[in-house]
Amino acid sequence: MIPLDQIVQGDCIDLLRSVEPFADLVFADPPFNIGYKYDVYEDRKAYDEYYRWTRDWMTACKRILKPTGSFWIAIGAEYAAEVRFIGRELGLTLRNWVIWHYTFGQNTKRKFARSHTHLFYFTMHPTEFTFNDKAVRTFSDREREYNDKRANPDGRIPDDVWTEFPRVCGTFGQREGWHPCQMPEPLLARIVRVCSNPGDVVFDPFSGSGTTAAAAKRLDRRYAGTEISAEYVKNANARLAEIQTLRETAAKNNGRWSEEMLDLLNGAYAEFALPTDRLYANPHLFTRFVERFHHRLRHSGVEGEYSSEEIWRQLEMLRKSVRLVKIRAHADEPASLPIRATPEYETEPPSKKTGRKDKTGLSTLFS
Numbered sequence: 280m281i282p283l284d285q286i287v288q289g290d291c292i293d294l295l296r297s298v299e300p301f302a303d304l305v306f307a308d309p310p311f312n313i314g315y316k317y318d319v320y321e322d323r324k325a326y327d328e329y330y331r332w333t334r335d336w337m338t339a340c341k342r343i344l345k346p347t348g349s350f351w352i353a354i355g356a357e358y359a360a361e362v363r364f365i366g367r368e369l370g371l372t373l374r375n376w377v378i379w380h381y382t383f384g385q386n387t388k389r390k391f392a393r394s395h396t397h398l399f400y401f402t403m404h405p406t407e408f409t410f411n412d413k414a415v416r417t418f419s420d421r422e423r424e425y426n427d428k429r430a431n432p433d434g435r436i437p438d439d440v441w442t443e444f445p446r447v448c449g450t451f452g453q454r455e456g457w458h459p460c461q462m463p464e465p466l467l468a469r470i471v472r473v474c475s476n477p478g479d480v481v482f483d484p485f486s487g488s489g490t491t492a493a494a495a496k497r498l499d500r501r502y503a504g505t506e507i508s509a510e511y512v513k514n515a516n517a518r519l520a521e522i523q524t525l526r527e528t529a530a531k532n533n534g535r536w537s538e539e540m541l542d543l544l545n546g547a548y549a550e551f552a553l554p555t556d557r558l559y560a561n562p563h564l565f566t567r568f569v570e571r572f573h574h575r576l577r578h579s580g581v582e583g584e585y586s587s588e589e590i591w592r593q594l595e596m597l598r599k600s601v602r603l604v605k606i607r608a609h610a611d612e613p614a615s616l617p618i619r620a621t622p623e624y625e626t627e628p629p630s631k632k633t634g635r636k637d638k639t640g641l642s643t644l645f646s
């Protein structure tokens with residue numbers, strides 16, 4: 280039995296032995312065998328040993344997935360082909376081979392700098408699995424650039440090259456500091472939202488700093504995890520104890536949104552990639568923004584309804600306090616993660632505040 284809502288210490292293969300299928304989603308980010316410094320695990324093994332070990336833990340994880348489960352694996356370029364091959368041997372269905380392209384990679388002297396990780400998205404069943412498309416849909420170029428009526432009103436599913444998630448580096452506020460390779464939580468949140476539902480069980484065999492569990496807990500899923508280092512287990516469980524679900528933090532405090540809700544809004548704004556001036560100038564786009572934000576909320580376990588005016592107000596608060604994510608002009612420009620916001624002041628839509636003609640078009644929305 281793997282206990283829920285905690286991370287347990289031990290070797291994942293041992294701990295998963297003779298456990299019945301219980302997980303709806305597994306996210307595994309194993310050591311890449313490139314000599315990283317962990318506290319107890321030795322990250323430099325002979326090729327054959329690492330290959331056998333990869334096959335063993337992938338087999339163990341497949342066994343504890345429910346028949347409709349999804350299995351995501353993060354791996355470096357050195358062993359990506361092997362993981363894909365083992366996935367085929369195990370009879371898993373490959374849905375996507377995602378490239379996570381990040382900024383802030385380490386500099387190199389005699390080869391190109393490492394700036395991506397491979398993310399394999401496998402499912403147990405070829406057609407029966409959870410894929411909450413509306414939890415991730417964003418704006419298409421047809422909507423964003425061309426105002427084309429033929430655009431799908433539900434928006435567009437993002438591409439399989441992800442550029443919106445910078446690595447968690449030394450100086451970043453979200454960094455736990457005691458783990459060498461913490462994943463960004465927004466990246467895990469995308470996977471958890473799209474491949475599971477509130478109440479489902481998310482499992483991570485290599486929990487590290489507990490990022491998968493943190494995203495799962497925040498989004499109202501059950502979580503479970505194993506980790507070989509007793510120190511990491513202690514720290515990760517302490518990190519998890521501090522986390523409240525988004526549903527719990529959604530309750531407003533004197534009209535103010537919680538920092539977690541503002542993070543969700545800021546993250547959606549970054550992925551939708553429509554700057555506020557264009558959003559405000561086009562009521563149709565703003566309506567779509569609001570609809571899609573609500574889909575994200577629901578797939579994050581929050582049932583509330585927020586008016587367009589309220590969402591506008593929160594966006595304006597973020598913008599005026601210089602906390603709104605910078606929208607990139609091109610894909611190559613580094614993305615910026617949502618920065619925690621402190622809701623300091625209230626403001627009014629221009630139409631209401633001045634009583635003058637509203638150049639933003641928002642008065643149409645709010646009338």
Ligand SMILES: C[S@@+](CC[C@H](N)C(=O)[O-])C[C@H]1O[C@@H](n2cnc3c(N)ncnc32)[C@H](O)[C@@H]1O
Pocket residue numbers: 289290291292308309310311317318319320458460461462463484485486487488489490491505506507508511
């Ligand atoms: C790449 S890190 C995971 C980082 C994690 N995704 C995060 O965001 O913090 C890999 C982790 O696997 C752990 N580990 C190595 N071998 C293990 C095993 N056999 N069973 C469980 N955990 C193991 C290491 O201690 C390390 O913390």
